[in-house]
Every structure is written in C-alpha cells, then in structure tokens.
Amino acid sequence: MQIIAVNEYLANKKRLVDEALRDFFSQKNSLFDVMYYSVDSGKRIRPILAIAGYEVCGGEDTGVIMPVACGLELIHTYSLIHDDLPAMDNDDFRRGKASAHKKFDEATAILSGDGLFAYAFELFCKGDSHASERLEVIRSVSQAVGPKGVVYGQMLDISDMKRQPNMLRNIHLNKTAKFIAVAIKVGAIMACAKKTVVDKLYRAGLCLGMLFQYTDDILDVVGKKSDLGKTPGKDQASGKLTAPAVYGLCGARFRAQRYADRTKSRFRELGSEFEFFCEMTDFVLNRSF
Amino acid sequence: MQIIAVNEYLANKKRLVDEALRDFFSQKNSLFDVMYYSVDSGKRIRPILAIAGYEVCGGEDTGVIMPVACGLELIHTYSLIHDDLPAMDNDDFRRGKASAHKKFDEATAILSGDGLFAYAFELFCKGDSHASERLEVIRSVSQAVGPKGVVYGQMLDISDMKRQPNMLRNIHLNKTAKFIAVAIKVGAIMACAKKTVVDKLYRAGLCLGMLFQYTDDILDVVGKKSDLGKTPGKDQASGKLTAPAVYGLCGARFRAQRYADRTKSRFRELGSEFEFFCEMTDFVLNRSF
Known part of the structure; x- marks a missing residue:
C-alpha cells in the first residue's frame, strides 16, 4: 500500500x-430507513481499519472487503444506539444529531439496533468467494x-465497580480494544494473510x-460537543470508571502516550509496510473528535 | 430417521x-450467568426443528448440528428479552418466571439480549467442518x-397499523414464519441436502x-398462564393485530386448520421420510402451550 498522509487516506476511505x-x-x-438515520454519519474508524488491514496485507479488491468493513460499522452503530437508551447512558445527542430513541422512540431504537446487528452478519456473508475466510471473520x-x-465491557461499564486500575483495563479491553483490534484483523483475514x-x-x-479508549475518556473531559457530535462530560457526571477518573487528566495523557509508543512498536x-498504522496511531493519539 | 411419537421425539431432543x-x-x-437465566427454560421448538431437519436429510452427527441448533434458541431468547422490555410489550412474566428486566434491570436485559445474539453467531461457527454450509446457515x-x-415483523407489530388481512399476514410471515422455516432449513443445509x-x-x-403464529394468537385468547409461561390476553389488551382480532376466534381456528393441511401437503x-414434520404440524395445531 502506498503511504499517503493519514488524513487523506481517512477522507478517501470514509467517502x-x-x-x-x-x-x-x-x-x-x-425499517432500513430508520436504521440508516443512525448509520448516516460517523468517523468510520472501524471500517477504515479493516480496509487498511486488507490493503496492507496485499488485498486489492475493494469489493471483497467493503461489505465486511461496512458490517463492522453497523455493529458499532447498533452498540451506540443501545448505549444511548434511557435505561443505559440516556444520551439524547449522538453523531451530531438526536439519538435514535429521541428521533423515533425507545422501541424503534431497540429494534433499529437489533436490525443493524443482524444485517451486519448478512453483509459478512455477501459475496461468493472467501468462504473459510468469511467464517473466520464471523467467528472473530x-x-x-x-x-x-463489547457487551461484557458495557456490562462492566454500567456496573457499580470499584475504581481500580485493573477494572479500568478490563472495561477498556472489552468495551473498545477488542473491537478495534478485530477490525484490523478481519482486513488481514480477508486478504488471506498468514496466521x-x-x-x-x-x-x-x-x-x-x-x-483509542484513553483518548475517548480524555475527550469526555476536554472535548467540545461540536467536535465530538456527542455530549462531553457525561462519563464524568455519571461517575463512570474512566482513565482521568483513575489517573487524573495528566496521568491519563501520560499513559495514552505510552500506549501510543507501545502500539507503534x-x-x-x-x-x-505496516508504517501506515503508526501514522494512524498518532492520529488517534492527537484526535480532537 | 426412525419415526417415533412426536411427543417422545420432542422430549428427547429437548433434553x-x-x-x-x-x-x-x-x-x-x-454476563453468561445473566444470559443463562433467560435461556434456562423454553420449549426449544426452533433447535428441535433444526435437529429434525438435519436428521430427516440424513445427518448423523449430533455434534455438528447441536451448536447451530442452540444458536437458534439464543436468538429466539434474545428476541423475547427485548420484546418484553417496558418500551416494547412490557411483560413481566416469561417462560414461567420474571422477565429479564424484572429479574435484573432494563440495562442488563438489553445487554443480555445483545450478548445472546452475538453468542449465537459464535456457536454457528463452532466446529472445523462444513465451512461453506455454516456460511450458508449464517446468511440464511x-x-x-x-x-x-423477525425485526421487521416486530417493527410492524408495534406500529399503529390498520386491521387488514394483508398486514396480519405480513407481520406473521416476518415475525414468526421466516424464523421457524429457517430453523428447518439450516438443519437441511448442515446435512448437505440438495438445494x-x-x-x-x-x-x-x-x-x-x-x-405456529396462528396458534400463538389463539392461545393468547384461550390459553392459561400456567401452561403458556407468559401472560395471556396481552395481545388482545394492547390492541395488537392478531388472527382472532381480524377473523374472530372461530375464523382464526378455521384458518389455522387450513394452514396445517397446507403445511402437511x-x-x-x-x-x-418427511412424515415426521406432518406429525409435528399436528402437534403445533393442537398445542396448549
């Protein structure tokens, strides 16, 4: 894959x-129109990571990776819709507009999330080639x-937990890190990379x-609503276990930098040929949205 | 498959x-403990249909079909959990005990359903054989x-719809019939049956x-809570579009019989060798739970 500026790559792939x-x-x-309301915006980080994983590993046919990449975005969107429900984080604002349950109603939001989740797996199966790779994608x-x-991480996230570093790591790992990691992984799988x-x-x-989750936690403290497209300060206000809550803002930033160094290494x-992901890492470290 | 009494077959396979x-x-x-609370009961109709489809089509290895069959039960359970939520049907009683959101809380119930849905797909991938068949199972x-x-059917079910026969058929077909049909289908697929x-x-x-949905609608009118393990009369009370609501109880029974005849034919x-499914059809027609 030709190395181009990460911003340009992100913009091209997002399009x-x-x-x-x-x-x-x-x-x-x-129902598809209702689901698309929540899908129709977003940074597309997970699908772009899948495409990058695919291209870096030698994959050349966008038609092969695209349905898989889009499936990841549908799963991410479903998890945001359910996360925003009144019984969960109760957030009325997401991706720069009213959350699904505010735009429609709670029942429609629940079903819309369920529909996206199922449709993702339909997309993973889309195409005649790569049967065993697709199965490995679905398994992963x-x-x-x-x-x-993710669901376990969200369960821990809403639980009444002690503010322990181990628990923070457990939440971050399950809620966010495994999904980000699997996005790159499925790109590599679909490119038939070695195990x-x-x-x-x-x-x-x-x-x-x-x-990624460290910067998310930090942006909850220092970010702007217009940049984030969601309500900042919610995690703080609800007493959630976040990196700044455990380590303070400076401590969280220090550890984010350390994670960035470790990731790049x-x-x-x-x-x-994997240098692109180092640029991507810096992008995540320095993101404001 | 040896033809044995359908009741005995159901009891054996349920076990x-x-x-x-x-x-x-x-x-x-x-989280698995929480999910299992809702899984740990139920008639197991869908997994049994999958096993029957597999065996009737010559499948002999229970280890091949069982994870797939169980995956179907997890999806059915997730849909019941979400269906029972206060924002949906608001039912406190399911499978003879408190619904998930009453036993735990709404957030836990939502996540529990989400977890079951995802875990179903993990089960569909369980095993080293039948890669292309498994992919076809997941697609279907x-x-x-x-x-x-199902999700479209549920969406229609909660919508404010005119009481038209066409709409009733559309709801039944999407909410129930496709899932029942696909249960048998995946059994046949895993047995490598001809297309x-x-x-x-x-x-x-x-x-x-x-x-199946006709008898469900009828049992909502004439069934007992102790037999059903859920609250009867809910569909009637909430003004849902059901077969008795459209055709009256007698009309619904008449049409149920006609569906049974058509199914057997x-x-x-x-x-x-497919005679077992005719016995199964009579069982569904005459069920009291």
Missing part, C-alpha cells in the same frame, strides 16, 4: 464507506463484540484500541 | 438441547431474523411458521 453504506440501505423496507467478530467482548501476521496485527490492534515489528 | 445449552454457558463470565439466519425478517430439498423444506416451514410432496 467510499459512506457510498457503500448508502447502497446497502437503498430500496429496502421502512462475534467473539470480539459479544459477551466475551502469524493476523495474530500480531490483532495484538497491535488491542494496544491501539486501548489508546508492535506495528513496526511487523515490517515497514 | 439434549438443554444439556448442550448448559455446556455452552458453563465457566464463562458473569441473519436474513430471517434481521430487518428483512431443491432445502428450498422446498423452507417453503413448507413458512407454512408451519404461519400456523407441502411436507408430503417431499417424500415419506
């Missing part, structure tokens, strides 16, 4: 993902986003995911 | 499914239970699924 998502939601039933993703991953490369990429991705171990 | 489910939920994290199930199937057989079984299964077209 392609946006287009593909529009296609995947066109000319279906009324269902583990990463289910009750051994050793796939595994090393996943481990580097876990580190990138921890960094892991990607560099894989070889110079 | 096997119950055992397998216990195994799939043992020694995991605390995600279509049947997602926004072109023509798989397709015919699916069409017969749709008819069985329509019958479709299964019989497939050959005498």
Whole structure:
C-alpha cells in the first residue's frame, strides 16, 4: 500500500464507506430507513481499519472487503444506539444529531439496533468467494463484540465497580480494544494473510484500541460537543470508571502516550509496510473528535 | 430417521438441547450467568426443528448440528428479552418466571439480549467442518431474523397499523414464519441436502411458521398462564393485530386448520421420510402451550 498522509487516506476511505453504506440501505423496507438515520454519519474508524488491514496485507479488491468493513460499522452503530437508551447512558445527542430513541422512540431504537446487528452478519456473508475466510471473520467478530467482548465491557461499564486500575483495563479491553483490534484483523483475514501476521496485527490492534479508549475518556473531559457530535462530560457526571477518573487528566495523557509508543512498536515489528498504522496511531493519539 | 411419537421425539431432543445449552454457558463470565437465566427454560421448538431437519436429510452427527441448533434458541431468547422490555410489550412474566428486566434491570436485559445474539453467531461457527454450509446457515439466519425478517415483523407489530388481512399476514410471515422455516432449513443445509430439498423444506416451514403464529394468537385468547409461561390476553389488551382480532376466534381456528393441511401437503410432496414434520404440524395445531 502506498503511504499517503493519514488524513487523506481517512477522507478517501470514509467517502467510499459512506457510498457503500448508502447502497446497502437503498430500496429496502421502512425499517432500513430508520436504521440508516443512525448509520448516516460517523468517523468510520472501524471500517477504515479493516480496509487498511486488507490493503496492507496485499488485498486489492475493494469489493471483497467493503461489505465486511461496512458490517463492522453497523455493529458499532447498533452498540451506540443501545448505549444511548434511557435505561443505559440516556444520551439524547449522538453523531451530531438526536439519538435514535429521541428521533423515533425507545422501541424503534431497540429494534433499529437489533436490525443493524443482524444485517451486519448478512453483509459478512455477501459475496461468493472467501468462504473459510468469511467464517473466520464471523467467528472473530462475534467473539470480539459479544459477551466475551463489547457487551461484557458495557456490562462492566454500567456496573457499580470499584475504581481500580485493573477494572479500568478490563472495561477498556472489552468495551473498545477488542473491537478495534478485530477490525484490523478481519482486513488481514480477508486478504488471506498468514496466521502469524493476523495474530500480531490483532495484538497491535488491542494496544491501539486501548489508546483509542484513553483518548475517548480524555475527550469526555476536554472535548467540545461540536467536535465530538456527542455530549462531553457525561462519563464524568455519571461517575463512570474512566482513565482521568483513575489517573487524573495528566496521568491519563501520560499513559495514552505510552500506549501510543507501545502500539507503534508492535506495528513496526511487523515490517515497514505496516508504517501506515503508526501514522494512524498518532492520529488517534492527537484526535480532537 | 426412525419415526417415533412426536411427543417422545420432542422430549428427547429437548433434553439434549438443554444439556448442550448448559455446556455452552458453563465457566464463562458473569454476563453468561445473566444470559443463562433467560435461556434456562423454553420449549426449544426452533433447535428441535433444526435437529429434525438435519436428521430427516440424513445427518448423523449430533455434534455438528447441536451448536447451530442452540444458536437458534439464543436468538429466539434474545428476541423475547427485548420484546418484553417496558418500551416494547412490557411483560413481566416469561417462560414461567420474571422477565429479564424484572429479574435484573432494563440495562442488563438489553445487554443480555445483545450478548445472546452475538453468542449465537459464535456457536454457528463452532466446529472445523462444513465451512461453506455454516456460511450458508449464517446468511440464511441473519436474513430471517434481521430487518428483512423477525425485526421487521416486530417493527410492524408495534406500529399503529390498520386491521387488514394483508398486514396480519405480513407481520406473521416476518415475525414468526421466516424464523421457524429457517430453523428447518439450516438443519437441511448442515446435512448437505440438495438445494431443491432445502428450498422446498423452507417453503413448507413458512407454512408451519404461519400456523405456529396462528396458534400463538389463539392461545393468547384461550390459553392459561400456567401452561403458556407468559401472560395471556396481552395481545388482545394492547390492541395488537392478531388472527382472532381480524377473523374472530372461530375464523382464526378455521384458518389455522387450513394452514396445517397446507403445511402437511407441502411436507408430503417431499417424500415419506418427511412424515415426521406432518406429525409435528399436528402437534403445533393442537398445542396448549
């Protein structure tokens, strides 16, 4: 993959993902319109990581990776919709507009999330090639986003937990890092990369995911609503276990930098063609949205 | 498959499914315990249909079909948990005990459903054999239970709809029939049945699924709470579009009988080895729970 500025890469791929998502939601039933309301915005970090993983590992056919990449975005969107529900984080604002349950109602929001989750797996199966790779994708993703991953992390996140560093790590690892890591992993799987490369990429991705959640926690303290597209200060106000809550803002920033260094070192171990992910790491470290 | 009395077959297979489910939920994290609370009961209709479809089509290895069959039960359980939420049907009683949101809380119930959904797909991938069949299973199930199937049906079900026969059919077909039909279909797929057989079984299964929802609607009127394990009269009270609401109780019973006849005729077209499904059809027609 030709190394271009990470901002340009992100913008190009975001445009392609946006287009593909529009296609995947066109000319279906009324529920698809409701689901698309929540899908139609977002940074597209996970699909872009999947595409980058695919391209870095030698994948050349965007048509092969795109449905898989978009499936990840649908799962991310479903988790945001359910997360924002009154019974969960009760957030009325997401991705720069009213959350699904405010735009529609709670029942519609719940079903809209459920629909996105199911449709993601339909997209993972889209295409005639790569049967065993697709199965490996589904196995990896269902583990990463289910009750051994994202859903477990969210469960811990809403629990009444002691403010222990170990618990913070456990929440970050499950709620965020596994999903970020699996996004890169599925790109590599669909490019038929060697298992050793796939595994090393996943481990580097876990580190990138921890960094991602650290910057998310920090932005909850210092970010602007207009940049974030969601309400800052919510985690603080609700007494959530966040990096700044455990380590203070300076401590959290110090540790975020350390995660960034560790992430880049892991990607560099894989070889110079993985340099893009180091730039991506710096982008995540310095992001304001 | 040796033809034995349908009641005996159901009891035997239910025991096997119950055992397998216990195994799939043992020694995991605390979220698995929460999810198992809702899983630990139920008629196991969908997994049994999958096993029957597998055996009727010549499948002999229970270890191959069991994780797939159990995955279907997890998806059914997740849909019940979300259906019972206060924002949806607001039902406090399910499978003979407190619904998940009453036993725990709403947030836990939402996450518990989400976790079951994801874990189902992990189970579909469990095993080293049948990669392309498993992918076909996942493709079929995600279509049947997602926004072109169950979730769409639930969306219609909670909408403010005119009491038209067409709309009733649309709700029954999406909310129930596609899932029942796909249960039999995945059994046939995992037994490597011919595509023509798989397709015919699916069409017969749709008819069985329509019958299943008709008897469900009728039992909402005439059933007992102790038999049903859920609150009867809820659909009536909430003004839902049901078969008795559209056709009256007698009309609904008449049409249920007609669906049963049609279902049996479709299964019989497939050959005498599919006779078990005719007995199953009579069982569904005459069920009291």
